[in-house]
Amino acid sequence: MSAPLRIGHGFDTHRLEAGDGVTLGGVRIACPYRIVAHSDGDVLIHALCDALLGAIGGGDIGRLFPDTDPQYRGIDSRRLLAEVMGRVDAAGYAVVNADLSLIAQVPRVASHVAAMREALAADLRVEPCCVNIKATTNEGMDAVGRKEGLSAHAVVLLQAR
Structure with a gap:
């Protein structure tokens, strides 16, 4: 029997460099930086994906979407989240809530x-x-304080459907 509630925690961090903007939480933000990453580097979504995967015992995004795979180069992290949500559905769970923290200068x-x-x-x-x-x-x-990177934590609560 599966647990009626599951909690997951995720963390992600990426470097910053000079650029023309970042994507965080699925939203493009114009600024003089860019996130250095294989994908779009959306640390909020990456932490959220890891939290969701953790809650269902599904590993982590590094294993699911390896940065050595060219198909994920520059990918919109919302596409990764859609894939993860498919796994949450297949495991028989639905999201109750998500709490995310961005740590960034x-x-x-x-x-x-x-x-x-x-x-x-x-x-x-x-x-x-x-x-x-x-x-x-x-x-x-x-x-992070020197504006060399940014990080995010996410916690999710899932409920069995």
Whole structure:
């Protein structure tokens, strides 16, 4: 018998370099940086995917979508999330809620959080009130604080259908 509720946690981090914008939470944000990654590097979605996979005992996105596979070069992370949600469905679960934390000195995301919540809620098939996104800086400490990278954590709660 499967557990009626499952919790998963995910984490992701990527380097930043000079560029013309980043994608976070499925939303393109114009800024003088870009995320260095094989895919689009959306750390919020990558952490969310790992949380979902963790909750169903499905491994991690590095195993599922290896950066050595050319088909994932530059891929929109929302496509990866759709694949992960297919696995959540196949495991017999549905998302109850998701709580995400972005740790980044740059870019400032406050004005984009509502759009991120809308995009992710649609992908997770929940109401926007079931997706929470928080952002904090690293107070100038370490690589994130020096604007050399950014990180994200995600926690999800799944319920058996």
